[in-house]
Amino acid sequence: xxxxxLTEATTILDHDVQRxxxxxxxxxxxxxxVGPGGSPQPAIDPNVPLRVQVTPSPGWRLVGRAWLDHPVLxxxxxxxxxxxxxxxxxxxxxxxxxxxxxxxxxxxREDIGRLWGDPESSGRDVLPPSSGQVHRRxxx
Numbered sequence: 001x002x003x004x005x006l007t008e009a010t011t012i013l014d015h016d017v018q019r020x021x022x023x024x025x026x027x028x029x030x031x032x033x034v035g036p037g038g039s040p041q042p043a044i045d046p047n048v049p050l051r052v053q054v055t056p057s058p059g060w061r062l063v064g065r066a067w068l069d070h071p072v073l074x075x076x077x078x079x080x081x082x083x084x085x086x087x088x089x090x091x092x093x094x095x096x097x098x099x100x101x102x103x104x105x106x107x108x109r110e111d112i113g114r115l116w117g118d119p120e121s122s123g124r125d126v127l128p129p130s131s132g133q134v135h136r137r138x139x140x
Contacts, residue, residue: 001039003053003106005078012112021075024107027115028052028071028080033062040108050115051108056101060084063098073105080105 006024014020027050034040040051056062063083072081084101 001108001110004109005106006073006075007078009107009112010075013116021073023116025071025073028073028105029069031068033065033068034108043111043114050111053106053108054080054082055104055106056082056084057103059087060101060103061087062103074102077102078105079103 009024010017010020013023031050031052032040032048034051034053036053036055038053043051054062061084063085067080067082073079079102081100081102083098084103085096085098088096
């Protein structure tokens, strides 16, 4: 599995771009942040939300996650507005002031299939939860 841009995720989710963006925006507001360069652990628990990777510019780090509650997204560039501060040594006497930044955001590809039920992206035979239908295989 791999990370994908906001544009890729919306294309997989729905042919109606606006509806896909609204759905993805709601999921991002509840997402778990995975550190840059990392891969998330397998989602064994069905309650694991969407996982995103937010990558600030070199020399900067993210501040909190309040900005994720109401995400401001640039869909074409796959960026999100967030608070960042410059990296400072732990011995620094004064904390650096935070600043509003636009940084790269990516979606964990497996989560699209797991959360929205898209067989194309997950490689599994599932339907969206709202359909109420279940696929069953005959065992011989």
